Structures are given as C-alpha cells and as structure tokens.
Amino acid sequence: MWISSRFFVILLLLNLDNTCSEPFEAHLRGPGFVMEPPGRVEFSNSSGGWLDCSASGSPQPTVDWVHADGSAVTEIHGVRRVLRNGTLVLMPFAAAAYHQDVHNTIYRCIASNSVGRIVSRDVQVRAVVAQAYKVDVEVLSAARGCTAILRCVVPTFVKELVRVVSWVHEPAIYIYPSLQGDGKFHLLPTGELLIHNLQESDESQSFRCRSMHRLTRQVVVSSPTRLRINSHRGIISPSVVEHTAHVQVSQDEGAVLLCVAQGCPSPEYSWFTHNGAGPLPVLSGPRVRLLGPILAIEAVTGEDSGVYKCTAGNVGGEASAELRLTVATPIQVEISPNVLSVHMGGTAEFRCLVTSNGSPVGMQNILWYKDGRQLPSSGRVEDTLVVPRVSRENRGMYQCVVRRPEGDTFQATAELQLGDAPPVLLYSFIEQTLQPGPAVSLKCSAAGNPTPQISWTLDGFPLPSNGRFMIGQYITVHGDVISHVNISHVMVEDGGEYACIAENRAGRVQHAARLNIYGTLYSHTHGMHSKHTDAHMRKMLMA
Numbered sequence: 434m435w436i437s438s439r440f441f442v443i444l445l446l447l448n449l450d451n452t453c454s455e456p457f458e459a460h461l462r463g464p465g466f467v468m469e470p471p472g473r474v475e476f477s478n479s480s481g482g483w484l485d486c487s488a489s490g491s492p493q494p495t496v497d498w499v500h501a502d503g504s505a506v507t508e509i510h511g512v513r514r515v516l517r518n519g520t521l522v523l524m525p526f527a528a529a530a531y532h533q534d535v536h537n538t539i540y541r542c543i544a545s546n547s548v549g550r551i552v553s554r555d556v557q558v559r560a561v562v563a564q565a566y567k568v569d570v571e572v573l574s575a576a577r578g579c580t581a582i583l584r585c586v587v588p589t590f591v592k593e594l595v596r597v598v599s600w601v602h603e604p605a606i607y608i609y610p611s612l613q614g615d616g617k618f619h620l621l622p623t624g625e626l627l628i629h630n631l632q633e634s635d636e637s638q639s640f641r642c643r644s645m646h647r648l649t650r651q652v653v654v655s656s657p658t659r660l661r662i663n664s665h666r667g668i669i670s671p672s673v674v675e676h677t678a679h680v681q682v683s684q685d686e687g688a689v690l691l692c693v694a695q696g697c698p699s700p701e702y703s704w705f706t707h708n709g710a711g712p713l714p715v716l717s718g719p720r721v722r723l724l725g726p727i728l729a730i731e732a733v734t735g736e737d738s739g740v741y742k743c744t745a746g747n748v749g750g751e752a753s754a755e756l757r758l759t760v761a762t763p764i765q766v767e768i769s770p771n772v773l774s775v776h777m778g779g780t781a782e783f784r785c786l787v788t789s790n791g792s793p794v795g796m797q798n799i800l801w802y803k804d805g806r807q808l809p810s811s812g813r814v815e816d817t818l819v820v821p822r823v824s825r826e827n828r829g830m831y832q833c834v835v836r837r838p839e840g841d842t843f844q845a846t847a848e849l850q851l852g853d854a855p856p857v858l859l860y861s862f863i864e865q866t867l868q869p870g871p872a873v874s875l876k877c878s879a880a881g882n883p884t885p886q887i888s889w890t891l892d893g894f895p896l897p898s899n900g901r902f903m904i905g906q907y908i909t910v911h912g913d914v915i916s917h918v919n920i921s922h923v924m925v926e927d928g929g930e931y932a933c934i935a936e937n938r939a940g941r942v943q944h945a946a947r948l949n950i951y952g953t954l955y956s957h958t959h960g961m962h963s964k965h966t967d968a969h970m971r972k973m974l975m976a
C-alpha cells in the first residue's frame with residue numbers, strides 16, 4: 434500500500450482532532466480569581482512591596498499586570514518584577530529612584546486563558562520614602578485638682594503615618610493607650626496623655642512620648658518634658674482642644690469618637706446624635722460606652738453612621754464639637770447567572786446583583802466588562818446586560834464592576850458559553866463534468882458549535898489514498914471549518930458521487946454532488962451493482 438506522506442500527516446491531524454477536541458472542550462472553564470489583590474497597598478522604600486494575584490480555570494490561566502490605562506506593566510531591572518506565579522514585586526529602592534508611575538499608581542491584575550480574560554479591582558499602590566522626623570511634647574498645663582493634657586506633636590508630613598504607641602513617665606513607667614485610664618493617667622487612643630487631679634507632687638515630673646511609623650516601624654521618642662502646675666486658681670471655662678472630626682471604620686469594627694476639652698474644674702462630657710429631628714442624647718448600652726471624653730461603639734453597623742456632638746461643661750460654661758462617623762459596609766457583587774450557555778442567535782442576559790449584608794443596595798455605578806475591556810453603556814438597562822443575537826465573538830468572560838465613591842472597586846465574573854449548534858453548510862461544491870487531465874478542487878465549509886469536523890466520501894466509501902488526492906482542512910478565525918479535496922490530474926476512475934459530511938456532537942449534515950469524467954464506464958452507470966464494482970476496483974487498486 435502506497436500513501437503519500439502529506440496525506441498521512443493530514444489524516445493523523447484529523448484523527449487527533451476527532452479523539453481529543455470534544456471531551457477537552459467540555460472541560461473548558463474561564464478564569465476566576467483565587468487570590469485577588471487588595472484595593473490598597475502601602476509600603477516603605479526600604480521594605481518594598483508585593484502584590485499577589487492568582488487565578489484558576491481550565492486551561493490554567495496566565496496572570497499579567499496592567500496600568501489603569503490598560504497598557505502592560507513591564508519589568509524594570511532592579512525596580513519592578515513580575516514573578517512567574519503572578520506576583521508583582523516592587524523592589525526596595527533608594528529615595529532618588531522614586532517614580533510616581535511605579536510607586537504611586539494604580540495597577541490591575543489580568544487573568545486569561547482560551548475562554549476569556551478577567552481584570553481585578555484597582556490596586557492603589559503607595560510607596561513612602563522613609564524620612565527622618567522628630568516629635569515634641571506640648572503641655573497644656575492646669576491648676577491643682579484639674580487635668581493636664583500632654584500632646585505629642587508630629588510633623589505634618591508624616592502625621593498620617595505615625596501614631597503614638599506609649600508615653601514614658603520618667604524614668605521608666607510606660608503608659609499605654611486605653612479607653613479608660615487608671616484614674617491618674619489616661620493615654621487616649623489618639624495619643625494625648627491626660628493627667629488627672631494634679632497635685633504638688635506632680636510638679637516637675639518628666640514625660641516623653643514614643644511614636645511609631647506605620648510602614649517603616651521606626652520608633653521616634655521625644656525628649657523629656659517637665660510638667661508644671663498652673664498657679665491660676667480660678668475657674669476656666671472649657672474649650673475643646675482635640676476631637677476626631679471624621680472617624681471612618683468598617684462594619685463590625687469598633688469606633689472611638691473622642692473630644693478633649695481643657696477647663697477647670699475638669700469638664701463633664703455629654704454626647705448627642707444628630708439623626709433627623711434634633712440632637713438626641715447618646716445612651717450607654719451593650720455596644721455603646723460613654724467614657725468621658727470618649728464615646729466607644731463596638732461592632733458598628735451602617736446605622737451608627739452620622740453626625741455626633743460632644744459637649745464639655747463646667748460651672749464656667751460649655752464648649753462643643755461636631756464629629757462624623759462613617760461606617761463602610763462591605764458590598765458583595767455577583768452576576769446571575771455566573772455561567773450562561775446560549776445558542777447561536779439567541780439572547781444572553783446577565784444581571785449584576787449588588788448586596789450588603791444580604792439586602793440589595795440601591796443604584797450603584799455599575800460598569801460591564803467583556804474579556805477585560807469596558808463595554809459601551811448603550812443598550813443596557815440599569816443592572817442588566819443584554820447580548821442580542823449571540824455569535825461566537827460574544828463568548829467569553831463578563832464582569833460587572835462597582836466603583837464606590839471612596840474609590841474602592843468590587844467585581845464579579847460570569848462566563849458566556851455558546852450552546853451546542855448542529856453543523857450548517859456555508860459552502861458546498863456543485864456537480865461538474867470534465868475531460869480527464871486538469872486539477873480539480875472540491876470545497877465544503879461548515880459552521881456549528883463545537884466547530885464541526887468535515888469528512889469526505891466517494892460513492893459512500895473513503896477517498897482513495899493515492900498521491901493525486903489531497904485533503905486539506907483549516908478553521909477560520911470565526912471558528913468555521915473549511916475543507917478541500919484537491920485532485921491533481923483528474924482521471925477517468927475518479928468520477929463518481931462525492932460527499933462532504935460535517936459533524937459535531939450536536940448533529941450532522943451532508944452534501945453530495947457528482948463529478949463526471951468523460952470516457953468513463955462509471956459515469957454512465959448508476960445502479961447499486963456498479964457502485965459495488967467501483968468500490969471493489971478501488972480496493973484492488975489500493976491493495
């Protein structure tokens with residue numbers, strides 16, 4: 434038996450396709466994040482920072498990083514690396530190597546496989562160059578029997594990153610922040626030290642404050658400062674010297690609202706809420722503690738958000754301040770359904786469900802993405818995305834992205850699959866009558882999902898395997914299959930009824946037409962008998 438090597442290779446490829454493509458396709462799954470990077474990453478130039486991102490799917494997705502404008506994040510030697518496992522590393526750097534677009538910017542992680550592409554939330558990266566700073570103690574002294582307030586003054590350029598961790602009552606008594614204090618000393622959670630009930634013996638005691646940088650963990654201690662007792666013995670009406678104007682916490686965390694007034698005698702504090710009608714006194718309860726200058730609320734909920742007022746009063750008068758508490762409630766974003774299979778020509782509809790603690794959240798700024806690219810907002814009804822006349826190009830990964838005014842983003846992913854569609858012939862050959870000698874090409878093309886396979890027969894039997902027959906098959910970018918049978922030097926015995934059969938798991942379609950070659954016995958015979966004879970002859974030729 435003689436088979437051309439080219440013909441053999443093609444047969445082999447078709448065979449591989451037949452055995453592998455369908456079970457493989459059934460197991461395809463679009464990417465989903467296993468580890469989505471956080472919304473904010475802060476680090477110091479000496480530590481460097483890293484952003485983890487990983488995704489699952491079938492085939493295993495690849496992970497890349499992009500800038501906010503969608504351009505690829507490149508490696509910069511000694512500055513920025515993308516590890517093989519998807520982690521983006523921003524390396525420790527010298528102050529002079531600070532670059533805004535590397536160290537203070539937005540990154541997004543992209544996971545992609547053959548099914549589609551998804552994009553992570555925005556990651557706001559902020560690197561801080563460690564700078565030397567000094568802290569100083571400021572004493573708001575008071576008269577005997579009253580309260581002195583000691584402040585740790587942090588320079589404004591690092592204020593946001595530095596907190597007071599303790600005070601030292603010289604030589605070696607450490608005082609730590611607490612809600613209540615010990616009756617004499619009270620280090621407020623915001624860093625001020627209150628010294629109650631001043632006595633002669635407190636005069637000339639020394640105090641130092643210790644602060645720590647949140648990112649570099651560097652501890653900076655002030656020089657010791659002496660306490661003095663005011664000789665003034667009259668009444669001083671209260672004035673608010675420190676208050677937390679805006680407290681932002683996440684749901685279920687504890688909130689501490691604080692308001693410190695200077696005055697003598699020591700002021701009494703009252704707290705009010707400003708919700709709706711007028712100021713209502715805040716009452717202590719299982720979650721709410723009134724601790725003088727501190728209002729502590731445990732396990733906050735969205736309902737604790739609002740405007741509060743503290744009032745400090747003594748016989749000399751009253752002072753007050755307004756404070757705002759904002760509770761960030763987490764939201765969950767989900768797309769329904771999260772896998773949708775639609776037939777070609779059908780309509781796909783996805784709904785973006787935004788909930789908080791299980792109940793729907795009102796109008797949100799919803800954006801839809803397809804394979805990592807934002808879709809135009811036309812043709813969309815609120816939270817619903819409709820894809821009419823679904824075609825192969827609409828397959829892939831869809832995302833609903835909710836961006837909150839505070840800047841955090843939340844996203845959910847869903848996959849649109851094309852339902853099975855039986856093959857349809859897009860093009861097929863016609864009957865021809867020829868003289869022996871020239872080359873002949875027969876072509877069929879078909880569409881369907883999964884992409885159909887095309888096979889050929891002559892009078893119901895496989896095509897002869899001789900050097901004059903060549904089968905070629907390829908798949909277009911649209912997923913259509915095109916198949917050719919080319920016969921070089923057509924000969925009398927090549928005449929007969931040719932058929933192309935397109936087949937996938939959803940069905941099968943066939944087209945047949947005759948190729949008549951002058952001077953042949955076969956082209957004039959039509960009965961069963963002659964076909965058997967043809968096949969018999971062919972088998973003898975092949976043998």
Ligand SMILES: *[C@@H]1O[C@H](CO)[C@@H](O)[C@H](O)[C@H]1NC(C)=O
Pocket residue numbers: 468485486487516518519520
């Ligand atoms: C990737 O590798 C680095 C270093 O080997 C490791 O620190 C990091 O956690 C890994 N990331 C993930 C997503 O597994």
Ligand SMILES: *[C@@H]1O[C@H](CO)[C@@H](O)[C@H](O)[C@H]1NC(C)=O
Pocket residue numbers: 478479480525526527528562563564
């Ligand atoms: C970070 O910046 C500080 C201040 O310029 C510098 O002293 C330190 O060496 C830098 N860290 C690295 C790793 O270069």
Ligand SMILES: *[C@@H]1O[C@H](CO)[C@@H](O)[C@H](O)[C@H]1NC(C)=O
Pocket residue numbers: 874903904905906917918919
């Ligand atoms: C068969 O002929 C057609 C038309 O001439 C050509 O486009 C195609 O590439 C040929 N296929 C093979 C397998 O030679």
